[in-house]
Amino acid sequence: MAEKKKTDKKKESLLYDLADLFKVFGDSxxxxxxxxxxxxxLCVGDLANVLEMNQSAVSHQLKILKQNKLVKNTRNGKxxxxxxxxxxxxxxxxIGQDHIxxx
Numbered sequence: 001m002a003e004k005k006k007t008d009k010k011k012e013s014l015l016y017d018l019a020d021l022f023k024v025f026g027d028s029x030x031x032x033x034x035x036x037x038x039x040x041x042l043c044v045g046d047l048a049n050v051l052e053m054n055q056s057a058v059s060h061q062l063k064i065l066k067q068n069k070l071v072k073n074t075r076n077g078k079x080x081x082x083x084x085x086x087x088x089x090x091x092x093x094x095i096g097q098d099h100i101x102x103x
Contacts, residue, residue, distance in 0.1 A: 024068045025092070029053070030061050034084065034093060037071060041081040 024030060029051075036042060036050050044062065048055045062082055065071040072085045084090055 021068060024064060024070065025096070027061070029057070030065055031093075033058065033061055033065065034070065034089060037082060037084050038090060038093070041074070041083040043076075043079045043081050047082070 032051055033047060036047055042050070044055050044058050047053075047062075048058045051058065062071060062073075066073065066082075069085050070089050071082050073080050073082050075081075
């Protein structure tokens with residue numbers, strides 16, 4: 001019985017983590033950033049220009065995306081470029097878009 005409770009708690013923890021991940025996708029600015037990064041790596045300034053936002057707002061959203069392992073960054077001299085963390089992010093966006101287009 002104790003083993004079942006451990007399994008239930010592990011599953012419950014996973015479900016909470018999944019809900020938290022989907023909350024990150026619940027912000028249109030973050031979705032716009034992710035879509036911009038589908039084209040390839042960009043620095044904060046370039047993202048701000050593409051999205052017509054200030055750099056501070058973009059940086060704030062990038063921090064959230066990075067904390068949730070949806071984007072990663074690499075240093076290129078003084079510039080820091082951001083890109084999608086892996087193909088899973090692209091897949092999540094594509095599956096979501098496919099679902100919406102079916103409606």
